[in-house]
Amino acid sequence: MAQKTQKQVPAPQGVVDKTYHFFEWALSAFSFTLVFIVFEMQAYTIPTGSMADTLKGAHFRLQCRQCGYPYDFDYLPDRNYGRPDNTTHTENIPIIPNPPRCPSCGFYREPLRLLYRRVGDKVVYQSSDAAQRWDFDREHVFPVRRAERVKAPDGKIYTVPIEEFWHWQDPSQLEPVMKGDRIFVLKSLYQFADPQRWDVVVFKNPLEPRQNYIKRLIGLPGEKIEIIDGDIYINDELARKPERVQNELWMPVYDNDFQPITPEVERFNGHAWKQPFINVADSDWKLNPDNLTVFRLHSEPDRIHTITYDPQIGNNFRATYAYDDPEGPTSGYEIMPVCSDLQISFYIENSESVGRIGAGLSKYGIRYRAIVDWSGTARLEQLDESGVATILQSMPIDLSAATGRVRFRFANVDHQLILQLGDNKVVHDLGKLADAMGPRQETMPEVTIHGAGTMELSHIRIHRDIHYISEDRIERAGPGDPFQLGKDEFFVCGDNSPNSLDARLWPRAGLGNLLSDGTRHEYRMGTVPRDYLVGKAFFVYWPGPYKPYNNTKPAQWMDKTRLGRLAKIFLNIPCVDGMKFIYGGGS
8 A cells, every 4th residue: 555645834934934033042142141251241259268258268157156146257178178279068067177256256166176186197186085086986077188288307398198087076066168259240341441449350360370369459550559557558648448348348346236145154255255345433324234235324414424345355456357267377366466447336216315425436545536416516526645625526417317216336447537327427537647646556446435314225336447467477568668569550459368368478470471582471579460450340149058958868868979969059048148249449
């Protein structure tokens, strides 16, 4: 029987046109995306903590076990865990070698016990009960194998294998590792506009141009840079930060909203915790009445009552970073310089609308005070040694909108005194020269709160400014050692100043293109050439996500296979509140 053949029916013209237009659209979209990524914008992942806390590399996201204050702590895969750089553990791990410290209440977490430390074939450390723990508690032992470069007496450098065995007691000592922030970078911006000071820039590392670095732009071509007492001076004048940049760089010293649950524990900076604000003389502030995190005052409207912050009880004003190892060689808390650019803020509720509210800050032993009189006057003062005030600035303010709770802020930053109450703002400029605020002294600043009348204060917080480490810790641009930039040369620093390998520290000239004679062009030590600028970082689009399921049995089972590890990504919860714009000089 003859086989029937099926007649081929051509597709309608409309279907052909739609198919053609779909592929045309898809090709155009792909081409546009490719051009956009190559020439306009690119996504980067932050590899290290040199820009923390503005931008974070791989890190632990922690919460103080005493007061609940949230903070981040650096994860160093190579130095601490013997893993390649830019890799992370997928499971929960203990924090070693030193425990972090809360930046608000000063609580040190309990350290892990080091059972063994073997360098080569020699055991150099063994705890007294190591053998017992090794025999009966092996599942709670965390091994680390890494290598260290050591210098022998003959001057030669050797790589020595090291094994460490750490004991953890309960799962609460294990933490998930968050990957570094993912950011968007405008790649071609600097082809059309000049870079601005305080921009966060991506650039080719002059010492190894195949690597991309990210730092904050500090010095521009032709400028003379000098870092004095944590501040940046350009051509002998202090360079002030734009307001949005400054707000990003405030770091916590104390937050009264977060108070320990067991203050009698002896691990708050080496002692038990108590309220660091105390009454001065016969002042009568009620601090934490009824176990609330508020300060109350009920007094005559013409009598000032003062409380002061005691840095020997609470965290002091040294330029410490909660992100860093508190006992590290470059970031040890007791060796850090004092930072005297501070801010105190709180919310005030004054139902009677009489009396006064104010705060005081000192720098180099000189005291400054901001006072608001509820009759409608604000003033900034300087006090002499006997407490006599000289008015630096006084102006009437509108308090008609200052009803209910209103925010009070007093800052001494970048040689400016800034008083703000609600929408009212008073600023006094003390000058941009290095000695504008008096001779430099390594003394702890004073922080005080003053009040008269009936009021309640809440959300009391102290912050310090970023403090660029200088002097004997850096190679260039320290006090008395200004660094002159030439044409098309830039100077960069990391926000995490104690732990940033940047222009202050680069030990050799930058590498340029290969020349015809086989040598390489060199760029001057400590500079980023214009042609090495890649672009400006402007948005954190994917911070390290939460990993609440990391220590569960399903997650541990998924970790065993590559497909399972990929599927585990969908168990993570995005950290939406970490998405943010990255502010720079144009902010």
